[in-house]
Ligand SMILES: Nc1ncnc2c1ncn2[C@@H]1O[C@H](COP(=O)(O)OP(=O)(O)OP(=O)(O)O)[C@@H](O)[C@H]1O
């Protein structure tokens with residue numbers, strides 16, 4: 151059934167944006183947990199743990215996110231699991247975001263001079279105490295701008311979940327196109343919504359970055 | 367329930383995979399060249415151009431960097447025909463990828479150009495170097511060295527991102543995977559294999575970039 | 587029993603032997619000044635005493651505990667051995683009070699109110715009571731170094747290590763830090779201090795140790811050793827730093 155593109159379609163697109171945001175939130179949460187573990191593995195004092203972290207990062211950063219989505223959505227079903235798009239997307243995005251956040255945070259941890267660890271150790275603090283009271287609070291300040299920057303990547307990349315039928319902004323755009331045959335206008339609106347979400351975050355991340363540079 | 371892995375059917379379709387691999391490689395390499403050209407021109411415009419040129423480039427960069435590649439791709443492949451511009455899937459893919467990479471390259475190259483401290487340029491001047499010599503030895507070479515790591519990881523990301531062109535039925539590696547999947551029903555094996563293929567590609571790219579860096583920059 | 591006992595300590599970085607069989611014992615209450623050319627291994631030796639550097643040979647013992655024994659709980663040991671670094675190494679994100687009370691609170695479990703009183707007490711000792719709520723970047727170099735000393739003192743260590751703690755300071759700030767050091771010395775603290783301030787070493791130290799090429803080259807009572815060096819190397823070193 152073909153119909154005209156109307157204002158209501160625009161509202162539907164805007165409404166679908168909430169699933170984009172929900173998926174971003176889940177990906178950020180899952181990715182944050184994985185990323186924290188990866189960052190800690192990467193700064194561990196045990197070499198095998200560091201290798202484990204490095205292998206994970208290289209493997210994930212060397213494969214397309216699309217492959218992870220397909221493996222979880224189509225791949226796991228053959229083991230007899232029925233995987234919902236939600237679950238597949240949550241798993242794939244956690245793995246993907248975990249590698250990138252892990253690398254960002256590792257960089258921030260390693261940007262804190264070794265002498266800060268030593269000063270803590272010399273006062274009798276253990277590894278986790280040094281991490282918790284001395285290193286992490288300082289690294290956190292450095293981590294905020296690039297983490298916000300990555301959030302933009304994440305929002306944009308949730309669009310890939312459309313290909314496994316996850317209904318978010320891009321998928322809603324495809325569906326609207328199918329009924330209205332106005333792909334140019336529809337995708338332009340979709341792009342504009344993404345821009346409205348991402349651009350302020352990009353600017354914010356830049357501002358934070360600049361402030362950090364001034365403060366140093 | 368146990369599942370027995372079966373790669374035989376999948377391997378039997380190796381010609382498909384190879385064909386897809388070739389297109390993925392072609393797309394990546396051509397896009398890198400075009401993206402680099404856009405990046406150099408755009409960065410030059412951004413740093414040395416007039417106010418209007420600067421603004422236009424900034425709008426281009428921000429628009430591309432704040433919207434998803436797949437939407438850019440859909441807009442070009444599905445959207446532009448209604449404006450009278452019709453491309454086949456491979457061409458549309460190449461255009462979308464180049465425009466996308468171009469925007470990221472501009473940012474990276476611009477940052478590299480702006481990172482050269484004034485004092486370096488002044489030092490060059492006080493040594494009696496001509497403007498061309500200063501440009502070559504004091505600005506271009508050190509900034510290229512500085513931006514090279516960021517640029518090469520952007521290139522690897524781009525190579526992986528080419529997989530989205532399968533969604534407009536360009537016959538790349540990822541698209542071939544879905545063809546094999548529909549024939550063999552070996553979903554898991556197919557996508558694991560394809561993921562491994564991308565991983566090897568990514569490693570080869572990184573190796574190649576490290577080699578280039580070593581030969582061009584590290585020995586001075 | 588000596589408080590600190592180094593026996594034939596060997597430390598290498600790759601093929602570079604930095605400590606080549608160093609032996610030294612320090613009695614309770616002693617103040618040892620360690621002097622020597624740059625690169626002679628002074629810092630490295632100090633860092634071996636509190637286990638910051640693993641060693642390749644010999645033994646380091648503190649109060650009967652073998653520091654280089656893998657079974658030794660270094661966290662426990664370091665509660666009794668304070669160290670102050672050339673570059674202060676204060677925690678920039680914490681106020682002076684938090685810098686001082688962090689370790690007493692999380693390592694020793696001192697309750698907050700008591701910890702604050704402790705911070706006040708050690709800050710009075712270094713003459714910075716009014717800076718308790720300041721942040722490190724609001725302090726001069728000399729003040730930061732005095733806070734670092736106070737931070738160490740707050741753990742009530744049995745031994746304190748000082749590694750060229752005035753070298754990073756502007757000349758006019760050196761005096762205030764040395765005065766604090768003297769004060770700490772007067773209270774009977776056992777101290778090992780690496781220093782380039784020969785005059786200060788002569789005045790405060792009981793014993794002077796001269797290190798050369800990773801070896802304990804010459805040692806003896808401060809005035810005597812500095813006044814009449816027995817080896818040509820120490821003589822050359824002294825004439826270089828004194829003139
Ligand atoms: N982490 C390290 N890795 C490799 N070599 C090191 C390291 N730390 C110190 N060294 C080397 O060990 C030697 C002794 O260094 P150390 O810092 O103990 O000297 P120092 O006597 O304290 O000198 P200075 O007066 O300059 O502080 C030097 O040759 C130095 O290059």
Ligand SMILES: [Mg+2]
Nearest residue numbers: 628629630750
């Ligand atoms: Mg030293």
